[in-house]
Amino acid sequence: MNSAGYSLSRRLRAVGVLAGAALLSAIWLLWLLGSPPTGGPAPPHTLIILIWHWPFSDRPPELPSNTCISFGVAHCHLSTNHSLLASADAVVFHHRELQTQQARLPLAKRPRGQPWVWVSMESPSHTHGLGRLGGIFNWVLSYRRDSDIFVPYGQLEPHQGPAPPLPAKKRVAAWVVSNFQERQRRVQVYRQLAPHLQVDVFGRANRQPLCANCLLPTVAQYLFYLSFENSQHQDYITEKFWRNALAAGTVPVVLGPPRATYEAFAPADAFVHVDDFSTAQELASFLANMNESHYRRYFAWRDRLRVRLFGDWRERFCAICTHYPHLPRGQVYQDLQGWFQA
Structure with missing residues (x-):
């Protein structure tokens, strides 16, 4: 091959190499542009929470897909459809229906590793049959602060703006x-x-009896309300304190857990505790002889706080999704009775 031919051959090879490189670069660029971004967050998984039997009802409410969104919880779907047992992220069992045998545990059909949630808002004095439930449940939803999913009956949350006026008081105690x-x-x-x-x-x-819409207006006319719990247990502070007294605009006279427990939920000067007095007569004298300026100090919290009630079972169950990423995996309550009735 003469020098001219050799030079042409080299140029052709160079062109071929460049063309090949350009083709590879184009293929790589197209692949890069068409590939999904790496390292970004995966689309959030919508959790399915299966409620095996709706509390205190044989007719569960409608549970549209936006049920939990209305309570500020996204990617959470509540259902009572038993056919979802195999795919549910957690299954909820309300104790009252287990206690009365209106509902039975589907132990034979339980998917391996599926979390089961035991639920009760009742006190231990009114909760029976726990002895047969050991080694079954992974998480607990209750009013107890040491629950996996802690849902109180109410709470005080920050509030801006003027406090609502106190209702006029006509009588002493209700x-x-x-x-x-x-x-x-x-x-x-x-x-x-x-x-x-x-x-x-x-x-x-x-x-x-007072109708549902009559209770608060009636109680609001009283200086004091007897927020007496049916039994005294750890953290057991119910709507008798939150709704019937604080939300009604009256001073609760409380009988329940110790004062320190109430103070974990509300200011020390927002209530009167029965245990602060040696006798009932001493308590009666304290209430009957309270002057107006002293009485109004029990409402100082209303300038910065307001009552939020948690009485809707849908909101309580949506809270499972809020806690779900942080709940302990592999945990089992081997002695549920011992824990709850301690």
């Missing part, structure tokens, strides 16, 4: 009660208190 049993401490305290303080009793126990 108590709404349906379950009235002489063995209960609250009934014993009431019996001791009544001779020394005017207490108007409403509810089925006194054959004066």
